[in-house]
Amino acid sequence: MNPRLQLSLAILLDTLAVCIAWVGSYLIRFNFEWPADYTEQIQLGLGLFLLTHILAGLHFGLYRSMLAFASLPDVKRMLKAVLVTTTVMVLFMATYRVQPGTPRSVMLLFPLLLMLIMGGGRLAWRMWSEHRLYSPSRHSGKPVVIAGAGRGGAMLLRELDRSPDWNVVALVDDDPAKHGLEMFGRPVAGSINDLPDILQAFEAHHVILAMPSAARDSLQRATTLAAASGAHVFTVPSLEDLMTGRVGIQSMRPVAIEDLLGREPVSIDTPHVQKMLASKTVLVTGAGGSIGSELCRQLRRFSPEQIILYELGEFALYTLEQWFATHSPETRIIPLAGDVKDDRRLEEVFSRYRPQVIFHAAAYKHVPLMEVDNAWQAVRNNVLGTLRVAQAAQEFGAERFILISTDKAVNPTNVMGATKRLAEMVCEALYRESGSTQFEMVRFGNVLGSNGSVIPKFQEQIARGGPLTVTHPEITRYFMSIPEAAQLVLQAAAMGEGGEIFVLDMGEPVRIIDMARNMIRLCGYTEDDIRIEFTGLRPGEKLYEELLADSESTRQTPHPKLRIAQSRPVDHNFLNKLALWLNQTIPVSDEETRAGLITWVPEYTPAMHDISTKTTPKGLPQEPSKAAPTELQS
DSSP, X not given: OOHHHHHHHHHHHHHHHHHHHHHHHHHHHTTTOOOGGGHHHHHHHHHHHHHHHXXXXXXXXXXXXXXXXXXXXXXXXXXXXXXXXXXXXXXXXXXXXXXXXXXXXXXXHHHHHHHHHHHHHHHHHHHHXXXXXXXXXXXXXXXXXXXXXXXXXXXXXXXXXXXXXXXXXXXXXXXXXXXXXXXXXXXXXXOGGGHHHHHHHTTOOEEEEOOTTSOHHHHHHHHHHHXXXXXXXXXXXXXXXXXXXXXOGGGOEEOOGGGGSOOOOOXXXXXXXXXXXXXXXXXXXXXXXXXXXXXXXXXXXXXXXXXXXXXXXXXXXXXXXXXXXXXXXXXXXXXEEOOTTOHHHHHHHHXXXXXXXXXXXXXXXXXXXXXXXXXXXXXXXXXXXXXXXXXXXXXXXXXEEEEEEEGGGSSOOSHHHHHHHHHHHHHHHHHHHOSSSEEEEEEEOEEETOXXXXXXXXXXXXXXXXXEEESOTTOEEOEEEHHHHHHHHHHHHHHOOXXXXXXXXXXXXXXXXXXXXXXXXXXXXXTTTSOEEEOOOOTTXXXXXXXXXXXXXXXXXXXXXXXEEEOOOOOTTHHHHHXXXXXXXXXXXXXXXXXXXXXXXXXXXXXXXXXXXXXXXXXXXXXXXXXXOOOOOO
């Protein structure tokens, strides 16, 4: 509606309200007979009160609100305007001495009638507008059930009512007191456990989660039941926006597999991390990778003086640089191309920028890829690269060096895990030799959505129509989100005093077969549509991951999601001997590399699996897959 037209209508409404209330108060007083003796008093008062009331309404902003969305703030403005008009009325009647006097009941009736008519008029306008805009009869959109009948569900329902694409047919909530009630004309039809029956009864194929304060198990249960019923499940990414009314239809997204992890949001000691990073030069190696790039994005929150993005891959470095240019142009970044094994490049970078805090995330991490024809390159990149960056940190007086490690370093059965354990040992040895730079290591499992990890692989396979390839029906992995991992790395870095191996709380291990089935359902398919095929464990792959080695114990930290592992001591002459091995210039075979790793990491036990036999779930046809097996890595 045109703003000027709306202003005119609002003033007209209040003009009629003053007229009806003033004249009506006299008619009620005299049993609806016109009091001829009071005609002059009525006329004089009416002109005075109309002028007073309109000026008061303008002063208090009563006419700035849209009539279709009148709410409690408008009631407060109305009360203020009526109070001013009533005060002027009292003064008028106190000074008006013409006989036969002033009826005292009018002084009470007038403000009551005025408030009733003003409020009632606005309420009627809003009801008419909402009926016109939001009436369910207008909707021909997709039937949808909202999970959650609280404040969040109410706000989402109102947002959905504005869209012709959706038609909310029912709500579900675990609070039995709400069952059988209605919200904006829609029934609260039952609990979350009743979702399958409710979806069938209302012929709905979409569910939207709106449960800001619900426990994660409730969200998991709602998603699992809806997906199992063949429904598409959506959620609002930022439920605090939903609670404050800032959410829009465009912010909804399908529920992702990450939402089913059941992990509570992580909180960190922000002041402690801020103290470590504020006004410091921070260097991140492997800055373009999954963990490295998220670390860089998290670092900007803590006001570092500058962030050095050290990355070998040109495109990854360019992508991260463009992200900062778009989303955080105020953050000073220095994008540098470089190899962690290039000691001359490292010396140039460290001597010029003097980084005070180093996060070493650069690594080869793909387990089976490093097993065949790449084992020595894994050693050079993961171990020699760590040694050279760490020595540069020591030489140029860095305050902290944080190594990003992996759960595969625990009792490793593959080259990647053994090299990461050896990198941890390098940091332990360097810390023991020098007290100037604090070395800390952070060990965690798989991160969801990282480059080459299981979820993107499953998504690609589903897009191709399957099959989904899983190495073993009982294989399990620990998972956490990339932002959660990055935040806990920062927390561990700030908490460390030097030489610690921090182990992140990875929660409960997840069966990969369950994850595959959930992803199939979330994409709107059944296992009849997308097959799951077992391919057998590949070389170096474990059935179960571990976070602590047999020879290690842990102790608690002040943070509930961080523990400190105590590992076996490193040999006194370890670094000198290791340097001789790492600096070989002749080609080193996979077998020689594994033999060397066994020498340095006695707990390393190479595991070789026969992958020639492929099996499929019971009841599925035995067909060879053309899709590469999904691999899991940190």
